[in-house]
Amino acid sequence: MQQEKGFHVAILGATGAVGQQMIKTLEEKDFPISKLTLLSSARSAGKKLQFKGVEYTVQEVQPESFAGVDIALFSAGGSVSKEFASHAVKHGAIVVDNTSAFRMDKNVPLVVPEVNEQDLHKQQGIIANPNCSTIQMVVALEPIRQKFGLNKVLVSTYQAVSGSGAAAVEELYDQTKAIINNEAYKPTILPVKGDKKHYQIAFNAIPQIDKFEENGFTFEEMKMINETKKIMNLPELHVAATCVRLPVATGHSESVYLEVNEESVSVQEIKALLTDAPGVVLQDDPSNQIYPMPADCVGKSDVFIGRIRKDLDESRGFHMWVVSDNLLKGAAWNSVQIAESLIKLGIVK
Amino acid sequence: MQQEKGFHVAILGATGAVGQQMIKTLEEKDFPISKLTLLSSARSAGKKLQFKGVEYTVQEVQPESFAGVDIALFSAGGSVSKEFASHAVKHGAIVVDNTSAFRMDKNVPLVVPEVNEQDLHKQQGIIANPNCSTIQMVVALEPIRQKFGLNKVLVSTYQAVSGSGAAAVEELYDQTKAIINNEAYKPTILPVKGDKKHYQIAFNAIPQIDKFEENGFTFEEMKMINETKKIMNLPELHVAATCVRLPVATGHSESVYLEVNEESVSVQEIKALLTDAPGVVLQDDPSNQIYPMPADCVGKSDVFIGRIRKDLDESRGFHMWVVSDNLLKGAAWNSVQIAESLIKLGIVK
Numbered sequence: 001m002q003q004e005k006g007f008h009v010a011i012l013g014a015t016g017a018v019g020q021q022m023i024k025t026l027e028e029k030d031f032p033i034s035k036l037t038l039l040s041s042a043r044s045a046g047k048k049l050q051f052k053g054v055e056y057t058v059q060e061v062q063p064e065s066f067a068g069v070d071i072a073l074f075s076a077g078g079s080v081s082k083e084f085a086s087h088a089v090k091h092g093a094i095v096v097d098n099t100s101a102f103r104m105d106k107n108v109p110l111v112v113p114e115v116n117e118q119d120l121h122k123q124q125g126i127i128a129n130p131n132c133s134t135i136q137m138v139v140a141l142e143p144i145r146q147k148f149g150l151n152k153v154l155v156s157t158y159q160a161v162s163g164s165g166a167a168a169v170e171e172l173y174d175q176t177k178a179i180i181n182n183e184a185y186k187p188t189i190l191p192v193k194g195d196k197k198h199y200q201i202a203f204n205a206i207p208q209i210d211k212f213e214e215n216g217f218t219f220e221e222m223k224m225i226n227e228t229k230k231i232m233n234l235p236e237l238h239v240a241a242t243c244v245r246l247p248v249a250t251g252h253s254e255s256v257y258l259e260v261n262e263e264s265v266s267v268q269e270i271k272a273l274l275t276d277a278p279g280v281v282l283q284d285d286p287s288n289q290i291y292p293m294p295a296d297c298v299g300k301s302d303v304f305i306g307r308i309r310k311d312l313d314e315s316r317g318f319h320m321w322v323v324s325d326n327l328l329k330g331a332a333w334n335s336v337q338i339a340e341s342l343i344k345l346g347i348v349k
Numbered sequence: 350m351q352q353e354k355g356f357h358v359a360i361l362g363a364t365g366a367v368g369q370q371m372i373k374t375l376e377e378k379d380f381p382i383s384k385l386t387l388l389s390s391a392r393s394a395g396k397k398l399q400f401k402g403v404e405y406t407v408q409e410v411q412p413e414s415f416a417g418v419d420i421a422l423f424s425a426g427g428s429v430s431k432e433f434a435s436h437a438v439k440h441g442a443i444v445v446d447n448t449s450a451f452r453m454d455k456n457v458p459l460v461v462p463e464v465n466e467q468d469l470h471k472q473q474g475i476i477a478n479p480n481c482s483t484i485q486m487v488v489a490l491e492p493i494r495q496k497f498g499l500n501k502v503l504v505s506t507y508q509a510v511s512g513s514g515a516a517a518v519e520e521l522y523d524q525t526k527a528i529i530n531n532e533a534y535k536p537t538i539l540p541v542k543g544d545k546k547h548y549q550i551a552f553n554a555i556p557q558i559d560k561f562e563e564n565g566f567t568f569e570e571m572k573m574i575n576e577t578k579k580i581m582n583l584p585e586l587h588v589a590a591t592c593v594r595l596p597v598a599t600g601h602s603e604s605v606y607l608e609v610n611e612e613s614v615s616v617q618e619i620k621a622l623l624t625d626a627p628g629v630v631l632q633d634d635p636s637n638q639i640y641p642m643p644a645d646c647v648g649k650s651d652v653f654i655g656r657i658r659k660d661l662d663e664s665r666g667f668h669m670w671v672v673s674d675n676l677l678k679g680a681a682w683n684s685v686q687i688a689e690s691l692i693k694l695g696i697v698k
Contacts, residue, residue, distance in 0.1 A: 152662075154503060154606050156505035156591075156604035158507070158554045158593065158595075173529065176525060176529060177529055180522065180525060180526055180529070191638075195638065196637070196638060197637075197638045199638075199642065199644075200644050203596060203597050203598055203643075203644065204597060204642055204643055204644040205507045205595060205597060205602050205642060205643055206642060207602070207604075207640050207641075207642070207655070207656050207670045208635075208638060208640065212635035212636065212638075215658065215659075215661070216616065216635055216656070216657070216658030216659075217658060217661075225661065238662040238663065239662075240606065240660050240661065240662070240666070240668060242505075242604040242656070242668055242670065244507065244602075244604065246507075246554060246595060246596075247552060247595075247596050247597075248552050248553060248554060248596075249552055253554050253556070253593075255505035255556075255591040255593065255604075257503050257589065257606075267565065286557075286561035286565055287561065288545070288546075289540075289544065289545060289546045289548075289557060289561075291556050291557065292556075293548065293553055293554060293555060293556070294552075294553055294554055295548075295549050295552065295553040306556070307556050307565070307591070308565070309564065309565035309566060310564075310565075311589050312564070312566075312574065312589065313501075313587040313588075313589070314587065317589070319589060319591055321556045321591065
């Protein structure tokens with residue numbers, strides 16, 4: 001029996017919420033690894049992390065850290081990606097970048113394997129992993145687009161705080177405890193770390209994720225709009241988004257309105273499509289109160305879809321509710337999946 | 350100085366979450382009351398409640414309870430309204446009903462004073478108070494409709510648990526405590542009291558409010574759709590809703606997409622309109638992170654609007670974020686406001 005080839009994988013940002021999920025996902029999906037290099041900023045270097053029962057010491061990232069690396073998974077913030085991606089590429093690694101640094105660069109494929117795996121062939125060393133809220137939506141939309149076309153998407157999101165990192169989750173829980181115990185708690189992270197004001201997230205809903213753009217949309221909303229068009233290769237698609245942060249630790253939910261191109265498509269046809277769609281689990285049985293919820297999706301790599309119904313006025317309009325673990329399909333799992341596709345397509349050999 | 354006339358007001362369902370808010374609102378708004386009668390089911394009768402420093406004993410409702418009553422505020426569930434409304438009307442009272450029992454009855458005006466106060470003249474003894482999530486939305490939409498027309502409304506809601514009553518709020522807090530302390534907690538109320546299954550609401554989002562209809566929409570969603578058309582007197586309006594319950598005690602939020610009839614309306618024009626609109630407070634300054642949030646609206650009777658922005662593809666399309674205290678403008682305050690309008694218009698003398 002021929003031994004399966006292993007690859008040298010590096011994770012930059014290994015100690016972060018997504019980085020740790022990447023390690024766990026590589027382990028769970030039994031990714032073919034010959035060598036694992038865990039990297040971080042100086043601040044987190046020296047930390048010990050486990051992979052398949054072996055302890056690894058996280059090293060401070062340097063330009064030379066990528067010598068011999070086949071695949072480098074980046075998740076340490078946009079500025080770190082901008083600083084180190086070219087070094088990794090120079091050393092022959094392919095970078096799968098989970099930040100927004102390169103997503104809209106026309107030389108960088110933005111990939112969700114269920115949607116546009118073939119775009120990986122256009123890579124020039126860097127591949128971008130889309131924003132978490134975009135990924136789960138396009139996985140749900142693509143099978144519908146393939147069969148019936150797609151004209152319009154209006155989404156309102158219900159996003160978990162882990163999208164803002166592990167410290168934000170801690171803030172949610174500490175703040176919740178304080179409110180329940182009638183104690184004071186000063187928010188310092190949410191809605192946006194480093195923004196001027198911070199608001200209570202416990203028992204609240206904050207209609208701001210990331211900073212505001214000139215046009216009144218947040219950067220998160222513009223990411224959903226622009227990334228959806230790029231991934232689906234539909235520059236003319238009408239997309240709009242309202243992104244809202246909830247007191248949920250993990251699991252993004254989305255209320256999606258969409259219009260297909262064809263007339264007289266039925267809910268049954270949409271459900272049948274999604275039953276067989278890759279990466280999708282249909283949970284849609286209202287009579288038995290079956291629908292997706294964030295509390296149920298945690299730790300699962302699929303995109304869960306339910307509440308599919310036809311609009312009562314627009315014959316080409318449908319509504320659906322899309323839920324997924326934002327740290328897995330929204331980040332770590334999609335990155336590892338891209339790495340798997342790179343091997344499958346023979347791009348990484 | 351002429352003494353202001355007082356009215357005999359009865360509250361049916363006085364011990365419930367909305368009933369108690371009604372008592373508080375009558376007190377705060379200094380409603381002209383000559384006599385107050387507090388009524389409930391047999392189960393809650395005998396309880397003592399305060400109004401303007403005086404203790405009242407809640408009486409069990411009987412057909413004869415309404416003798417001499419001018420205005421009866423009902424909020425004890427649809428079946429109780431159906432049983433007692435005709436008795437109240439027979440005794441000459443005008444019923445303001447906060448349940449869904451009569452809302453779609455063509456002989457019953459469904460009223461939000463900022464929108465269709467004049468419909469009160471059509472009353473035949475019963476006036477319906479709309480669903481909480483509908484009220485705050487139509488207050489936001491009406492000024493826009495008046496100036497620019499209105500063609501389409503797509504709403505996704507972020508609703509607080511107090512809409513399901515005081516026991517649901519207790520469930521949210523007890524469950525939150527249990528989860529934080531790593532203890533087991535069996536949900537018994539949410540999403541819908543009496544439905545087959547109950548789900549965790551703490552740190553979760555549940556896309557079900559009220560029971561499901563045949564068409565896949567929930568009753569709550571159909572209420573928003575049908576009531577909006579009736580209140581705004583726009584039977585042809587395209588309305589769709591997705592209603593979601595959040596781990597928030599009080600304060601409903603709504604992500605609203607709307608299309609006006611006129612072309613080339615600007616965000617500034619919409620903001621200017623809403624600045625002067627009755628019952629509305631504009632909180633819309635993204636550069637200073639000013640937008641409405643449920644945690645800020647509790648105890649206030651206004652509808653708060655922010656995040657107004659023009660759609661990037663549809664020139665007649667706008668997005669906005671609408672927040673209000675679901676127990677006040679969504680229920681108690683709108684009912685008391687209707688009572689005030691009945692006096693102002695000379696319908697109750």
